[in-house]
Each structure stands twice: as structure tokens, then as C-alpha cells.
Amino acid sequence: MNFETELKKGKFLVSECPFCKIIVWPPSDFCNRCLKENSWKECSCEGKILEFSKKENTIFCVAEIEKSLKILGEIISGTPEIGKKIKVVDCGITNNNYFFKMAIIE
Amino acid sequence: MPKVAVVAYGHTKFSNEDLKIESVLLRATKNLFDSTPNLEQKDIDSVLVSTNNNSKYLSAILSEMTGIQPKIAHSVESLCNSGTNAIVSAYSYIASGLADVILISGAERYDSPGQILEWDNMRGEFKHPIFWASIFSKAYKREYSISEEDLAIVPVKNHKHAKKNPNAFSQKTISIEDVLNSKKLTEDLRLLDCSRPCTGGASILLTSEEFCKKFCDSPIWITGIGQKTTSASFTKNQGFDKMESTKQAAQMAFQMSNHSSENIDVMEVHDAFSVCEPIALESMGFSESGGGIKMIKESYSSENFKINPRGGLLGTGHPLGATGISQTIEIVQQLQFKAEKRQVETASVGLVHNMSAAATSSTVLVLEN
Numbered sequence: 396m397n398f399e400t401e402l403k404k405g406k407f408l409v410s411e412c413p414f415c416k417i418i419v420w421p422p423s424d425f426c427n428r429c430l431k432e433n434s435w436k437e438c439s440c441e442g443k444i445l446e447f448s449k450k451e452n453t454i455f456c457v458a459e460i461e462k463s464l465k466i467l468g469e470i471i472s473g474t475p476e477i478g479k480k481i482k483v484v485d486c487g488i489t490n491n492n493y494f495f496k497m498a499i500i501e
Numbered sequence: 502m503p504k505v506a507v508v509a510y511g512h513t514k515f516s517n518e519d520l521k522i523e524s525v526l527l528r529a530t531k532n533l534f535d536s537t538p539n540l541e542q543k544d545i546d547s548v549l550v551s552t553n554n555n556s557k558y559l560s561a562i563l564s565e566m567t568g569i570q571p572k573i574a575h576s577v578e579s580l581c582n583s584g585t586n587a588i589v590s591a592y593s594y595i596a597s598g599l600a601d602v603i604l605i606s607g608a609e610r611y612d613s614p615g616q617i618l619e620w621d622n623m624r625g626e627f628k629h630p631i632f633w634a635s636i637f638s639k640a641y642k643r644e645y646s647i648s649e650e651d652l653a654i655v656p657v658k659n660h661k662h663a664k665k666n667p668n669a670f671s672q673k674t675i676s677i678e679d680v681l682n683s684k685k686l687t688e689d690l691r692l693l694d695c696s697r698p699c700t701g702g703a704s705i706l707l708t709s710e711e712f713c714k715k716f717c718d719s720p721i722w723i724t725g726i727g728q729k730t731t732s733a734s735f736t737k738n739q740g741f742d743k744m745e746s747t748k749q750a751a752q753m754a755f756q757m758s759n760h761s762s763e764n765i766d767v768m769e770v771h772d773a774f775s776v777c778e779p780i781a782l783e784s785m786g787f788s789e790s791g792g793g794i795k796m797i798k799e800s801y802s803s804e805n806f807k808i809n810p811r812g813g814l815l816g817t818g819h820p821l822g823a824t825g826i827s828q829t830i831e832i833v834q835q836l837q838f839k840a841e842k843r844q845v846e847t848a849s850v851g852l853v854h855n856m857s858a859a860a861t862s863s864t865v866l867v868l869e870n
């Protein structure tokens with residue numbers, strides 16, 4: 396899958412069905428509505444905080460990106476509040492785990 | 502539809518013992534045989550195993566170790582609700598006429614690989630269940646103005662119940678202060694808010710109506726089954742202060758059994774974390790949204806064992822593959838008036854709620870005497 400190859404380089408792609416015009420998430424080669432092949436596009440990486448909590452000094456949140464997909468990632472700058480806008484500023488794969496680092500942009 | 506009964510059960514004490522999965526399955530099954538005088542190996546025509554353990558071919562192995570040569574034999578895995586999924590599979594084999602007497606054995610070790618869903622990469626680095634539980638706790642507290650102290654009643658009640666359950670991991674009473682002073686795992690979750698992975702096994706025998714009386718004078722009937730899987734990814738949940746799969750599974754189980762939440766006398770609810778108990782109660786219609794804690798507090802102060810008499814997952818421990826079977830055994834014992842110090846006064850209809858992976862999948866069973 397394109398997604399992981401690109402994510403390893405720090406690039407956040409999303410899969411999109413060219414027929415249904417929907418973002419298919421989690422990323423997949425095929426659409427989960429029509430099962431035709433998806434295309435890949437670069438994510439805008441912008442979204443908002445749906446919920447957050449904190450473990451020691453790490454703030455983690457569920458963010459909704461491009462009004463459709465949701466991820467759990469770390470907020471590395473800014474004070475979190477529900478609904479605040481964020482941008483994924485760093486992403487990748489370490490020890491077989493994806494990571495998404497976000498900054499608050501308002 | 503042909504009737505399906507629970508007629509016998511066996512249980513190990515939940516612990517942190519370092520036992521092979523095969524031995525845990527065997528111990529729970531031996532306990533079932535020891536407590537069921539008329540049961541012989543040749544009576545059993547199918548054997549199902551419920552576990553997340555990585556060992557293979559466990560159903561055939563358990564059959565060989567107990568001297569059974571079953572027709573149907575396989576494992577069932579669905580993370581934390583593997584146990585009730587195995588019960589639903591067994592029910593279907595009996596209802597369809599493919600089998601008449603089925604042994605189901607569920608087991609797990611304290612180091613179960615089922616605690617982490619590796620596939621769910623949308624959780625990023627936060628795959629451990631404490632992270633989804635923190636998100637649910639935060640959302641629930643904010644939405645309904647519930648405090649950390651309010652939620653602490655859940656482990657306090659369930660540890661109190663577990664103290665009367667000889668198979669439970671926890672045998673100690675805890676206070677609200679103990680919960681609030683226990684190790685802070687995240688801003689929204691403390692150690693005593695979490696159920697404990699442990700080593701344990703539970704076995705149960707299901708039969709068709711024709712065969713039930715051979716093994717038991719008071720068979721308990723499975724009269725309602727509801728199952729719903731809404732996704733596999735935690736982040737696909739619609740809102741973190743409710744459980745959609747639980748709501749739909751309960752509706753199906755109530756419809757099939759012709760009962761509603763008002764008729765339920767006793768229930769085991771999947772309290773993997775403190776916040777799960779009130780949310781599950783609300784999602785199944787036992788209270789209005791945000792009212793679960795009030796119901797739990799009333800149940801605690803009136804010394805009522807209706808909610809999680811066994812001690813729930815918080816008090817009993819959570820050996821994933823055994824949990825749904827252990828929950829079902831508790832409700833069976835309640836409906837047979839054999840729950841000893843945990844017995845509720847009236848018990849004619851009981852409910853089991855078992856779920857997996859941040860409430861993305863739920864099973865609800867209704868049982869009757």
C-alpha cells in the first residue's frame with residue numbers, strides 16, 4: 396500500500412474513492428462502499444480536536460482531519476480545547492507503530 | 502426456534518499464575534466435569550475454545566486431553582467478547598440441529614496478546630486500552646458533569662461484590678479514597694479504574710432441550726441474543742460518551758426474548774474500565790443518558806447485587822477469552838439461586854453484556870430460568 400511507504404517518509408496520504416467521492420479511512424487499496432480501487436492524495440493535515448487527555452507530559456487527542464477521518468495523536472504545541480483547530484506537523488512509523496504529531500493553529 | 506439451555510459450568514480462580522493456556526482450559530473443564538455427575542465424555546458432541554492466545558488447534562488439544570472426540574471443534578476469537586461469541590456459535594449449532602451437547606471453554610493468560618489490537622494504527626502510538634478509556638472517561642465526565650470521584654463508585658462496588666466471589670482475582674475492599682489515590686495512569690484514569698489482565702478459565706455446557714435434563718434439574722435458557730459490530734477502529738466510534746454497538750445489541754436481545762430493560766433482575770456488564778459501566782447501562786436503556794452513576798450509587802448504598810454481582814471485570818479480573826463465559830456462569834448461578842452470598846432476591850431474567858475493542862463490538866445475552 397502506498398500509504399505506509401509514504402508515511403515512513405513523513406508524508407500523510409489519504410485514500411479516496413474516485414467513484415463515490417469519499418475518503419476511505421483507515422487507508423485502504425479499495426473503497427469500503429463500492430469496493431473499486433481507491434486513488435491516493437496528499438492530506439491537508441488540518442482538522443480539529445474532538446477529545447483529549449494527558450499522560451504525564453504527553454497530551455494525546457482524537458482529531459478529526461478534513462472533516463472525515465479520525466486519528467489519535469499527540470499535541471506538541473499549544474493549549475488544547477475541544478473544537479480547536481490543529482495541523483498534523485509530523486507523522487511517520489517507529490517500531491511498527493504509526494505516529495501523528497499535531498500543533499494547535501489558532 | 503429450538504430451545505438451548507446452559508446446564509453445567511466450571512471455573513478456575515482468576516490469578517496471575519504462569520500456566521500454559523492448555524492447562525487453564527483443562528482445569529476449567531475438569532471443574533465442569535467434577536461438578537456434573539451424569540456427564541461422560543461421549544455425551545459431548547462438540548467442543549469450542551474461546552481465547553486470544555497464539556497457540557493453535559486448542560479445541561482439538563482440549564478434546565484429546567479430556568478424552569472427547571467431538572464432531573465440531575474449533576476456536577473462536579473476537580478480543581474481549583470471544584467468550585460470548587463462542588456461546589452464540591454453540592447456540593447456533595444446537596438450534597440448527599448440528600449438535601446437541603457442546604462444551605465451551607474460555608481461557609487466557611495474564612500476558613494475552615489480545616490486549617493490544619495491532620491493526621488499529623489510527624490510534625497512532627496510543628494503542629494501549631488505557632488511551633481509549635481515558636478518552637471515554639474525559640468525554641463522559643464533561644458531557645454529564647460527572648467527577649472522577651463519582652466514577653470511583655464503580656470499582657468500589659465491584660470490588661465489594663468480588664470479595665464474595667471465591668474465583669475473583671480481587672479479595673479486598675477498596676474505598677473511594679483508595680481509587681482516587683491509586684496510581685494516576687493518565688489525567689482521566691487511575692489504576693483502580695482498570696480491570697486487570699489475568700490468568701483464568703471458565704467452561705460451560707450448552708444442550709438442546711431434549712438433552713438438558715440428563716445433566717441438570719434447573720436448566721437456564723438462552724432466550725435472547727444480540728450482537729453488533731460497528732467498526733474495528735476505535736476512532737470510528739460515533740461519540741465517546743455512548744456505545745452504539747451495545748445499544749443495538751441490547752435492542753436485538755430484548756426483541757428476541759420479548760423482554761425490556763425493566764424486566765432484568767440481574768446483569769453482568771462489561772466494566773473493562775470504571776466509565777464503561779455507566780455508559781453500558783445507559784446504552785442498554787437501564788437509565789437515561791448521564792444517569793448511570795446515580796443508578797450505580799443507589800445500587801451500592803442499598804446493598805443490591807443486581808449490577809455485576811460477580812464483581813464485574815474490575816473485581817473479578819479480565820482473562821479476555823474467559824470473561825464472557827464467566828459472566829454467563831454468574832447469571833446462570835443467579836437464576837438457579839446458587840450464587841450464595843451474592844444472590845439477588847428475585848431472579849427470573851438475567852442479562853450478560855460483553856464487548857470488545859473500545860465498544861466497537863458488543864454481545865448481549867438474555868437468560869431465563
Ligand SMILES: [Zn+2]
Nearest residue numbers: 412415426429
Ligand atoms: Zn467507492
